[in-house]
Amino acid sequence: xxxxxxxxxxxxxxxxxxxxxxxxxxxxxxxxxxxxxxxxxxxxxxxxxxxxxxxxxxxxxxxxxxxxxxxxxxxxxxxxxxxxxxxxxxxxxxxxxxxxxxxxxxxxxxxxxxxxxxxxxxxxxxxxxxxxxxxxxxxxxxxxxxxxxxxxxxxxxxxxxxxxxxxxxxxxxxxxxxxxxxxxxxxxxxxxxxxxxxxxxxxxxxxxxxxxxxxxxxxxxxxxxxxxxxxxxxxxxxxxxxxxxxxxxxxxxxxxxxxxxxxxxxxxxxxxxxxxxxxxxxxxxxxxxxxxxxxxxxxxxxxxxxxxxxxxxxxxxxxxxxxxxxxxxxxxxxxxxxxxxxxxxxxxxxxxxxxxxxxxxxxxxxxxxxxxxxxxxxxxxxxxxxxxxxxxxxxxxxxxxxxxxxxxxxxxxxxxxxxxxxxxxxxxxxxxxxxxxxxxxxxxxxxxxxxxxxxxxxxxxxxxxxxxxxxxxxxxxxxxxxxxxxxxxxxx
Amino acid sequence: xxxxxxxxxxxxxxxxxxxxxxxxxxxxxxxxxxxxxxxxxxxxxxxxxxxxxxxxxxxxxxxxxxxxxxxxxxxxxxxxxxxxxxxxxxxxxxx
Numbered sequence: 001x002x003x004x005x006x007x008x009x010x011x012x013x014x015x016x017x018x019x020x021x022x023x024x025x026x027x028x029x030x031x032x033x034x035x036x037x038x039x040x041x042x043x044x045x046x047x048x049x050x051x052x053x054x055x056x057x058x059x060x061x062x063x064x065x066x067x068x069x070x071x072x073x074x075x076x077x078x079x080x081x082x083x084x085x086x087x088x089x090x091x092x093x094x095x096x097x098x099x100x101x102x103x104x105x106x107x108x109x110x111x112x113x114x115x116x117x118x119x120x121x122x123x124x125x126x127x128x129x130x131x132x133x134x135x136x137x138x139x140x141x142x143x144x145x146x147x148x149x150x151x152x153x154x155x156x157x158x159x160x161x162x163x164x165x166x167x168x169x170x171x172x173x174x175x176x177x178x179x180x181x182x183x184x185x186x187x188x189x190x191x192x193x194x195x196x197x198x199x200x201x202x203x204x205x206x207x208x209x210x211x212x213x214x215x216x217x218x219x220x221x222x223x224x225x226x227x228x229x230x231x232x233x234x235x236x237x238x239x240x241x242x243x244x245x246x247x248x249x250x251x252x253x254x255x256x257x258x259x260x261x262x263x264x265x266x267x268x269x270x271x272x273x274x275x276x277x278x279x280x281x282x283x284x285x286x287x288x289x290x291x292x293x294x295x296x297x298x299x300x301x302x303x304x305x306x307x308x309x310x311x312x313x314x315x316x317x318x319x320x321x322x323x324x325x326x327x328x329x330x331x332x333x334x335x336x337x338x339x340x341x342x343x344x345x346x347x348x349x350x351x352x353x354x355x356x357x358x359x360x361x362x363x364x365x366x367x368x369x370x371x372x373x374x375x376x377x378x379x380x381x382x383x384x385x386x387x388x389x390x391x392x393x394x395x396x397x398x399x400x401x402x403x404x405x406x407x408x409x410x411x412x413x414x415x416x417x418x419x420x421x422x423x424x425x426x427x428x429x430x431x432x433x434x435x436x437x438x439x440x441x442x443x444x445x446x447x448x449x450x451x452x453x454x455x456x457x458x459x460x461x462x463x464x465x466x467x468x469x470x471x472x473x474x475x476x477x478x479x480x481x482x483x484x485x486x487x488x489x490x491x492x
Numbered sequence: 493x494x495x496x497x498x499x500x501x502x503x504x505x506x507x508x509x510x511x512x513x514x515x516x517x518x519x520x521x522x523x524x525x526x527x528x529x530x531x532x533x534x535x536x537x538x539x540x541x542x543x544x545x546x547x548x549x550x551x552x553x554x555x556x557x558x559x560x561x562x563x564x565x566x567x568x569x570x571x572x573x574x575x576x577x578x579x580x581x582x583x584x585x586x587x
Contacts, residue, residue: 018557018558019557019560019561024555024559024560024561025559025561026561033577034569034578034579035578036561037565037568038561038564042568044568050553050555051553053555053557054556054557055557056554073545073551075545080506082508083585084580084585096543130585131579132584132585135576135579137584138574138576138583139582139583139585140577140580141579141581141582142579143580268506270506273545278553279545279546279551280551281551281552
């Protein structure tokens with residue numbers, strides 16, 4: 001039997017506010033335990049939550065970016081359960097009327113366009129952290145994270161493979177950073193995924209019983225956990241069993257999921273509207289304000305790059321994979337508007353590769369876009385060959401790579417003449433004097449009679465060998481196009 | 493829908509309320525009374541009425557996203573039964 005995997009994702013994105021969602025405590029990561037837990041976060045008697053405008057604003061931004069409906073009024077509800085890292089005994093979340101309803105996320109999987117529908121995205125507070133080790137049989141509670149604003153983004157079960165789920169999660173990850181609502185740091189738990197996985201015979205219209213896999217904090221684990229869980233469910237069904245609805249935890253060390261709790265002891269959260277929080281009103285004037293400052297979205301920018309710059313859809317997608325590479329590319333093109341394709345090649349090629357090696361992102365690129373554009377200008381005006389340009393790039397990089405700050409803070413003081421200095425001082429300048437090139441060609445023709453003869457007999461390969469000889473004699477500094485032209489005319 | 497004794501015990505368990513057999517029976521009678529009141533209210537046609545989520549007809553006031561709290565951990569922990577290394581200690585919980 002052919003099986004089909006059905007996946008829906010719930011993503012928790014910590015919002016990049018300064019303060020918590022319902023209190024004025026800081027949410028900065030890495031503080032001493034409980035130093036950022038105030039009376040509201042500790043649920044001391046008599047305290048009341050007051051909603052953070054910045055958290056709502058970020059939720060609106062997300063809603064607009066995915067083309068969703070922004071609900072007004074929007075309602076906060078209590079989700080009741082008992083756990084020591086949740087001191088109130090309930091989490092303030094949303095049930096009916098979440099801030100964001102509907103919307104879609106579009107991306108490509110192996111050249112095919114895929115659209116995933118969103119059910120909703122709602123605001124809620126994060127819980128604290130429990131530390132189970134080393135407290136003589138007790139559990140240690142750190143409530144710094146309690147009250148950190150979260151946007152929980154819930155998709156429809158629209159994905160059919162782990163590859164699609166990963167592509168969706170990556171698109172969402174890039175989007176929340178693009179619109180600057182979440183730093184996306186997965187190690188620090190700023191972007192966490194839960195996956196709902198079920199299997200069914202291919203072609204069946206009915207959904208199978210699903211299991212939820214919790215807390216997948218890397219794209220690789222997300223992929224492996226889904227693949228493992230689908231295999232586990234298929235084996236059970238093929239052996240004549242049935243799937244129990246369960247919450248499962250992925251263990252990356254063993255590459256397996258194991259049961260956390262079954263449906264029977266699943267929580268009944270007894271949601272009800274929180275009487276401490278009045279309905280949230282989002283006037284359309286506020287939505288317009290947010291829309292006005294929303295940056296161009298990746299999908300829009302992608303089609304603009306294809307349309308206005310004539311880039312391929314692959315190039316456009318790569319250059320809009322995140323905000324940093326997009327900003328950098330745009331800055332390079334603004335310095336060399338005549339050749340976006342050349343700019344794209346060098347941003348995605350050399351620059352990207354060097355950054356990768358250095359473990360840096362485009363934000364921290366030590367070369368300014370102006371310098372890179374200057375280098376490309378020297379290729380275009382024939383001063384250096386593309387091959388030589390790579391050598392110049394290497395030297396520019398080694399001179400600049402010591403700098404700790406990124407190009408944005410550097411830009412004012414970068415030395416536009418660095419490229420020319422290197423070309424000049426290293427003698428990398430291309431021989432453009434056609435007399436000098438002709439002399440080299442004459443020598444090569446004289447010393448390679450065999451190749452000349454072969455070419456005249458119709459062997460095109462021999463021509464390339466001769467070009468190679470000329471380039472070698474010029475130590476790479478001749479312009480290949482010019483060599484071609486002169487050589488061909490001489491051999492006629 | 494009529495409420496059973498098991499329902500009462502389940503809700504009590506979820507709310508972490510210890511309840512004896514006798515109390516449960518009393519609670520069942522009281523809750524059943526409340527449910528019949530709800531049944532009576534549900535007979536009213538509310539199709540054209542927007543659900544009310546709060547008794548006051550006022551909207552939520554928002555605060556600016558500014559850090560206003562300072563670290564008062566020592567003060568808060570002075571009333572905690574047990575603390576260590578800045579953490580609140582509680583009886584061990586296992587998932």
